[in-house]
Amino acid sequence: xxxxxxHNHHVILSEAASLELGCNYSYGGTVNLxxxxxxxxxxxxxxxxxxxxxPLVKGIKGFEAEFIKSKFSFNLRKPSVxxxxxxxxxxAVNVVGKLIFGQGTELSVKP
Amino acid sequence: xxxxxxxxxxxxxxxxxxxxxKCYPIPRHDTVYWYQQGPxxxxxxxxxxxxxxxxxxxxxxDRFSAQQFSDYxxxxxxxxxxxxxxxxxxxxxxxxxxxxxxxxxxxxxxxxVT
Numbered sequence: 001x002x003x004x005x006x007h008n009h010h011v012i013l014s015e016a017a018s019l020e021l022g023c024n025y026s027y028g029g030t031v032n033l034x035x036x037x038x039x040x041x042x043x044x045x046x047x048x049x050x051x052x053x054x055p056l057v058k059g060i061k062g063f064e065a066e067f068i069k070s071k072f073s074f075n076l077r078k079p080s081v082x083x084x085x086x087x088x089x090x091x092a093v094n095v096v097g098k099l100i101f102g103q104g105t106e107l108s109v110k111p
Numbered sequence: 112x113x114x115x116x117x118x119x120x121x122x123x124x125x126x127x128x129x130x131x132x133k134c135y136p137i138p139r140h141d142t143v144y145w146y147q148q149g150p151x152x153x154x155x156x157x158x159x160x161x162x163x164x165x166x167x168x169x170x171x172x173d174r175f176s177a178q179q180f181s182d183y184x185x186x187x188x189x190x191x192x193x194x195x196x197x198x199x200x201x202x203x204x205x206x207x208x209x210x211x212x213x214x215x216x217x218x219x220x221x222x223x224v225t
Binding site: 032036042043044045046049090094096097098099100101102103104 | 142144146152153154155156159166167169201203212213214215216217218219
């Protein structure tokens with residue numbers, strides 16, 4: 001069965017620290033991969049997406065992610081986090097139209 | 112730009128009552144998806160519609176039904192509500208045939224069952 005696994009349940013960082021959130025997926029077909037962010041009390045917003053081509057994709061707010069096919073991974077990175085990045089981050093894979101989400105990683109950034 | 116609209120934003124119901132959630136997709140989008148996000152959980156796919164026909168079904172209880180209308184809006188009907196149905200219900204829309212069906216999410220309806 002298709003699945004998405006996020007390595008970290010809760011990450012706590014200080015401002016200006018670098019961020020890397022792990023995401024591995026299990027799906028044998030052509031993958032479309034996404035990272036969504038959910039700020040407290042708000043809806044899901046698309047951070048970035050990978051469909052094909054350059055495996056390093058850049059998204060909004062300085063986030064980027066790298067698709068490594070051999071490792072079935074799509075890790076999210078940001079060189080320097082801000083307090084405003086405090087949110088929950090979901091990795092997702094598009095499986096025949098529907099999105100399969102990971103468990104989410106809660107990021108807390110201390111000012 | 113117009114976004115996905117969901118109504119109501121908040122809904123409080125008692126056990127065994129019914130609830131209807133509405134979703135209005137982005138104009139020209141023809142596909143609607145419903146997801147359920149329980150407290151502290153990741154969103155789970157419930158059901159999707161394309162051109163008013165059900166296109167896929169996930170972990171949707173038999174007590175729930177949904178449909179898509181001619182104007183592409185969708186309604187999720189929930190009957191015999193249980194405490195465990197308390198969750199955030201997201202609707203997303205996409206344009207089938209557009210680039211890999213990128214989905215745009217609405218703000219969600221927070222359903223509380225007491």
